[in-house]
């Protein structure tokens with residue numbers, strides 16, 4: 001499925017809709033975000049986490065690789081920035097623990113750590129469009 005967003009607000013709205021769906025899931029959900037710098041990965045993730053009902057503020061200081069945002073008794077949200085790491089590094093940071101329960105795991109630069117992401121990861125690609133604020137958002141499960 002491919003959508004066109006023409007503003008950060010539209011990207012945020014798409015993220016919230018998807019978050020509502022993911023919230024209904026009864027098992028682990030992993031979302032792999034792919035897209036170059038400035039494509040809108042963090043914009044998407046911030047709105048997504050808010051859409052899940054989290055009150056936590058999503059900052060993205062680049063030196064943080066893995067952050068846990070507790071959501072409720074059944075699940076935690078994890079925000080991973082894989083820009084500077086390899087699959088092995090994530091395993092060392094405790095990825096096994098992350099990928100359990102009904103957790104919701106959001107991974108920026110996911111293609112870099114594809115090896116350690118589950119088969120049913122939802123892949124979300126963000127690409128620059130033809131003008132400054134245009135982005136193509138493609139979702140596919142493979």
Ligand SMILES: Nc1ncnc2c1ncn2[C@@H]1O[C@H](COP(=O)(O)OP(=O)(O)O)[C@@H](O)[C@H]1O
Pocket residue numbers: 005006007008009010011035036037038039040041042043044132133134135
């Ligand atoms: N349609 C859009 N969707 C998302 N971000 C957009 C859009 N149009 C412009 N932008 C801008 O692009 C930048 C995206 O930054 P960010 O979300 O941090 O990207 P990334 O995490 O992929 O590097 C922000 O400054 C945002 O305001």
Ligand SMILES: [Mg+2]
Pocket residue numbers: 041042060108
């Ligand atoms: Mg980012």
